[in-house]
Amino acid sequence: MLAAFMVGIDVGGTNTDAVLLRGAEVEALIKVPTDPSDLLGSTTLALHKVLEHYKEAKPVKLHLSTTLSTNAIVEGRGSPTQVVTVPGPGVNLKSLDFPFTLVELDGYIDHRGREISPLQLEQVSRLRNVLGESGEALAIVGKFSQRNPAHEQSLKEEIAKWHKGIITLGHRLSGRANFPRRIVTAYLNSSIARQQLEFLRVWQKVQGSAIGEILILKADGGTMTLEDSAERPIESILSGPAASIMGVKALAQCAEANFLIVDIGGTTTDLAAVVDGEVLFERDGATISGYKTLVPAVLARSTGLGGDSRIRYEAGTGIVIGPERAGTPVCLGGEHLTPTDAAAALGLASVGSQEAARQAWRDWGESLGLSGEKLASEVFQAFVNQLRRLVEDFYTELESMPLYTIREVLDPPRLRPAAVVGLGAPAPVFIPALANNMGLPWEVLPFASGANAIGAAAARATVGVTLQADTQLGKVTIPEMGYQGDLHRPLFFDLGKARSLAEEKTREYAESLGYDASGEVYIVEEESFQMVRGFRTVGQTHMVRTQLRPEVCRVRGEDG
Amino acid sequence: MTEVGLVFFPAFDWAISPDHPERQERLLYTRDQIQEEGLFDHPSIREYRPRLAEDYEILRTHVVLPSLEQTVTESHRIAAGGTIAASDLVLDGRAQRAFALLRPPGHHANRIVHGSRGFCLLNNEAIMVDHLRSRLGPELKVAIVDTDAHHGDGTQDIFYNDPGVLHISLHQDGRTLYPGTGFITERGGPGAYGQTVNIPLPPGTGDEGMLTAMERVVLPILRDWQPDYIINAAGQDNHFSDPITNMGFSAQGYAQLTEMLKPDIVVLEGGYSIESALPYINVGLLLALAGLDYSKVQEPQARLEPQPKTITNQVAAICDEIIELWGRRLEADLGEIFGEADFFERRRQIYYDTDNIYENQQEHIRLCQDCPGWRVIFTHSNRVRQVTAVVMLPWQPCPGCREEAKEQHRQLLGDEQFGQVIWQDPAKVLPALES
Numbered sequence: 005m006l007a008a009f010m011v012g013i014d015v016g017g018t019n020t021d022a023v024l025l026r027g028a029e030v031e032a033l034i035k036v037p038t039d040p041s042d043l044l045g046s047t048t049l050a051l052h053k054v055l056e057h058y059k060e061a062k063p064v065k066l067h068l069s070t071t072l073s074t075n076a077i078v079e080g081r082g083s084p085t086q087v088v089t090v091p092g093p094g095v096n097l098k099s100l101d102f103p104f105t106l107v108e109l110d111g112y113i114d115h116r117g118r119e120i121s122p123l124q125l126e127q128v129s130r131l132r133n134v135l136g137e138s139g140e141a142l143a144i145v146g147k148f149s150q151r152n153p154a155h156e157q158s159l160k161e162e163i164a165k166w167h168k169g170i171i172t173l174g175h176r177l178s179g180r181a182n183f184p185r186r187i188v189t190a191y192l193n194s195s196i197a198r199q200q201l202e203f204l205r206v207w208q209k210v211q212g213s214a215i216g217e218i219l220i221l222k223a224d225g226g227t228m229t230l231e232d233s234a235e236r237p238i239e240s241i242l243s244g245p246a247a248s249i250m251g252v253k254a255l256a257q258c259a260e261a262n263f264l265i266v267d268i269g270g271t272t273t274d275l276a277a278v279v280d281g282e283v284l285f286e287r288d289g290a291t292i293s294g295y296k297t298l299v300p301a302v303l304a305r306s307t308g309l310g311g312d313s314r315i316r317y318e319a320g321t322g323i324v325i326g327p328e329r330a331g332t333p334v335c336l337g338g339e340h341l342t343p344t345d346a347a348a349a350l351g352l353a354s355v356g357s358q359e360a361a362r363q364a365w366r367d368w369g370e371s372l373g374l375s376g377e378k379l380a381s382e383v384f385q386a387f388v389n390q391l392r393r394l395v396e397d398f399y400t401e402l403e404s405m406p407l408y409t410i411r412e413v414l415d416p417p418r419l420r421p422a423a424v425v426g427l428g429a430p431a432p433v434f435i436p437a438l439a440n441n442m443g444l445p446w447e448v449l450p451f452a453s454g455a456n457a458i459g460a461a462a463a464r465a466t467v468g469v470t471l472q473a474d475t476q477l478g479k480v481t482i483p484e485m486g487y488q489g490d491l492h493r494p495l496f497f498d499l500g501k502a503r504s505l506a507e508e509k510t511r512e513y514a515e516s517l518g519y520d521a522s523g524e525v526y527i528v529e530e531e532s533f534q535m536v537r538g539f540r541t542v543g544q545t546h547m548v549r550t551q552l553r554p555e556v557c558r559v560r561g562e563d564g
Numbered sequence: 565m566t567e568v569g570l571v572f573f574p575a576f577d578w579a580i581s582p583d584h585p586e587r588q589e590r591l592l593y594t595r596d597q598i599q600e601e602g603l604f605d606h607p608s609i610r611e612y613r614p615r616l617a618e619d620y621e622i623l624r625t626h627v628v629l630p631s632l633e634q635t636v637t638e639s640h641r642i643a644a645g646g647t648i649a650a651s652d653l654v655l656d657g658r659a660q661r662a663f664a665l666l667r668p669p670g671h672h673a674n675r676i677v678h679g680s681r682g683f684c685l686l687n688n689e690a691i692m693v694d695h696l697r698s699r700l701g702p703e704l705k706v707a708i709v710d711t712d713a714h715h716g717d718g719t720q721d722i723f724y725n726d727p728g729v730l731h732i733s734l735h736q737d738g739r740t741l742y743p744g745t746g747f748i749t750e751r752g753g754p755g756a757y758g759q760t761v762n763i764p765l766p767p768g769t770g771d772e773g774m775l776t777a778m779e780r781v782v783l784p785i786l787r788d789w790q791p792d793y794i795i796n797a798a799g800q801d802n803h804f805s806d807p808i809t810n811m812g813f814s815a816q817g818y819a820q821l822t823e824m825l826k827p828d829i830v831v832l833e834g835g836y837s838i839e840s841a842l843p844y845i846n847v848g849l850l851l852a853l854a855g856l857d858y859s860k861v862q863e864p865q866a867r868l869e870p871q872p873k874t875i876t877n878q879v880a881a882i883c884d885e886i887i888e889l890w891g892r893r894l895e896a897d898l899g900e901i902f903g904e905a906d907f908f909e910r911r912r913q914i915y916y917d918t919d920n921i922y923e924n925q926q927e928h929i930r931l932c933q934d935c936p937g938w939r940v941i942f943t944h945s946n947r948v949r950q951v952t953a954v955v956m957l958p959w960q961p962c963p964g965c966r967e968e969a970k971e972q973h974r975q976l977l978g979d980e981q982f983g984q985v986i987w988q989d990p991a992k993v994l995p996a997l998e999s
Contacts, residue, residue: 091860093860093863093864094861095602095847095851095857096859096860098857099856115597115839115843116593116839147600181596181599181600183600183602184601184602288605404612406572406611407614408573408595409576410639410642411577413573413613413642414616531576533576533588533592534582534589536583536587536589538807539583541583545592
């Protein structure tokens with residue numbers, strides 16, 4: 005039997021990349037320019053183009069990484085969205101300067117998920133007048149709703165009686181503690197939900213006819229169904245960097261536990277880190293356009309340094325590259341010299357006209373009293389040095405993550421890389437020089453400029469839950485599932501039992517969403533404390549955060 | 565908006581014993597609350613890692629018996645080192661203010677350490693104050709305002725003859741609570757008389773009494789003394805819900821106190837109402853430190869009744885007495901208080917409740933016109949039975965005292981009755997000399 009065909013598409017800011025895979029083989033890899041005003045058009049064009057020569061291929065799956073949600077947020081094109089909060093006492097929400105208005109209701113749930121004061125029914129019934137019936141999108145968020153979602157749930161029940169639009173509940177988006185981020189995440193989710201619904205309708209028509217199933221790439225490098233993406237569109241933001249990192253997982257040969265990922269593009273370079281074989285994630289969640297969210301996301305730091313960056317010569321400082329883009333390199337017919345021209349002139353890359361690049365360096369060098377070759381090589385070295393400093397800053401930032409146990413302070417997690425893995429069109433030129441500067445072995449991915457699309461195709465569904473159990477109260481909560489239950493024999497519910505229950509619930513949740521739940525469920529994070537009151541142990545509190553980890557599909561690189 | 569550097573170290577894997585108030589769980593709910601309020605990633609608050617205190621940083625302040633290795637654990641080194649790290653944030657300009665929100669606490673640890681007392685082994689803020697002086701010079705003036713419900717007796721002991729430090733402790737009256745000291749009459753040694761200021765408050769004192777004492781005693785004294793740095797030893801057991809004290813302070817009161825005091829560096833001390841008080845006090849304290857709106861911070865239980873009138877009157881009378889003593893401190897007749905001999909002698913028995921140790925101490929302070937005077941301390945306990953002799957110099961000794969102290973040290977070294985003879989010269993302790 006022939007291996008199944010599948011397509012991966014990554015819609016980027018400049019280009020849309022598409023790959024057709026047959027099993028682990030790359031059958032076609034194409035690139036079309038992205039039309040920012042018509043993302044759907046760019047996507048379908050890429051899809052048709054990658055399938056052009058394989059008329060017989062009816063792919064079973066399309067994995068789509070799109071900037072649709074990201075752009076809607078960055079450009080402020082979300083729907084008008086109202087936010088209802090139950091803040092309880094604490095930080096004054098009005099002092100936090102949210103760029104949207106909030107309704108604050110009475111009611112108070114504490115850190116253990118206990119209801120200290122209930123919702124006020126008359127306030128809830130007045131909401132209809134306060135909000136008006138025209139509102140098309142709504143978010144409901146309570147403080148500590150991840151420990152007890154009851155207030156959010158009963159508010160939704162009341163509001164849904166008359167509100168016909170989209171309603172997002174804070175606790176369903178994340179089990180992490182951070183009320184302001186939960187508010188922002190729920191708000192953004194509701195604000196882009198209508199657009200995602202339109203997107204869903206378009207692709208649902210394609211799904212089942214031209215393509216078996218369509219899955220959307222998430223910021224954590226996993227996939228979700230179209231239906232799921234309509235519920236939680238916010239998870240599809242920033243899938244581009246995630247696609248590249250999945251590309252590394254699919255293609256890299258590197259066997260080191262720790263390595264650095266450098267994705268060099270024309271305008272920017274993204275850095276990410278693999279530690280103990282896993283890609284590092286943002287501690288709380290993604291930040292997008294100044295909004296701090298709870299969206300699980302790979303930790304990637306982007307910086308304005310790329311093959312097409314502008315180069316300036318400043319008296320005193322010397323050569324400064326970026327952060328803005330110069331445009332097309334001279335060797336490709338552009339007007340401004342770029343790092344790519346330095347590589348071309350030095351014979352390190354065969355891009356466009358080497359002679360045009362050399363001439364331009366000579367011209368500029370003359371005005372500075374340098375030979376063209378000298379100037380080009382100084383620019384090349386300056387690029388590598390700037391990149392090296394960014395890498396250092398990146399690891400310094402990672403190493404400043406707080407530590408809360410004596411064990412960790414005495415033996416802090418080792419994060420530094422043992423190798424460099426590069427991707428992106430300029431990677432073959434700059435990665436060896438960077439790695440050499442760091443004294444590390446290196447690797448540049450095959451298909452370096454389409455690894456993002458391959459990554460999208462290779463990605464698999466990810467599902468994770470946060471289980472919080474309190475044996476004194478006899479309660480267990482899994483906010484992502486909206487689940488709250490009683491512990492049958494709380495005294496015997498130890499961390500081991502919490503782990504098994506979390507695993508079982510993770511699979512149950514994955515199945516309910518229509519995912520393959522057979523992969524390994526691993527524990528991302530766990531905590532367990534004895535609760536002592538008056539010199540007597542009265543219970544335990546356990547937190548277990550899980551992730552279903554299916555193996556990323558491996559893709560074969562070119563054999564030279 | 566003020567930039568606050570936060571060194572948060574809850575020591576989630578350390579306890580004095582499983583059911584002890586100083587246990588893993590102590591700062592769990594505080595962590596949950598700060599996290600849920602979004603303060604760890606608030607633009608004006610930045611979190612930093614603690615570090616381990618080095619031997620020389622500890623031994624500049626303490627004498628640890630029988631030895632550092634046998635007495636100090638890693639948790640103590642991280643709490644002390646984390647406090648130093650917090651102060652460095654301010655000194656290096658990485659933050660305008662810093663908060664060392666960490667455990668175990670330190671303010672009951674005396675200069676001589678035979679073990680733990682009042683849950684404390686190393687005095688985090690004293691070690692930090694000596695670190696400040698080692699960086700900025702011995703002339704530095706540092707004020708410590710200890711707002712823990714228990715008298716800051718360890719810190720008082722360390723600095724009671726140190727003219728570079730003003731130590732003000734507000735606490736529940738020592739007749740009603742551990743450690744049973746901290747009376748108005750304890751005013752400091754011959755070299756720093758009047759710079760130990762105790763404000764014992766009657767049980768039941770609430771926000772009104774605490775803030776009155778701040779307004780009428782603490783702030784005027786600070787204005788008068790003009791310290792370079794203000795440290796707050798921020799015990800949180802004045803809270804009305806604390807299980808081991810009898811005070812009536814609230815989270816709002818704490819935040820207001822912080823706003824009034826404007827401390828440069830805050831160090832957590834005690835506070836064992838881990839669910840009902842600490843999460844709210846720490847959120848209020850952080851907001852107040854950062855100059856943010858804390859008006860909506862409130863603990864779940866209703867507050868106690870307003871402070872009774874009788875307490876208000878008592879607090880007012882105590883404040884009057886202390887401020888009067890402060891005003892006349894320079895007129896005091898030191899000859900009458902400390903005697904006319906060459907040395908002032910003090911004998912004490914010190915009980916270490918946490919480790920059940922009894923220490924006997926005999927101290928001789930050289931009464932000197934030119935400096936605070938060198939000291940010799942003889943100490944032994946049921947843990948370290950053989951007598952240890954410690955010869956100590958102040959931060960700025962006069963040449964005469966330095967010579968006398970050296971001679972004394974030389975003589976003691978030749979005396980076989982002593983288990984150890986220790987020399988402590990804080991201004992000369994440098995990392996390079998340690999090995």
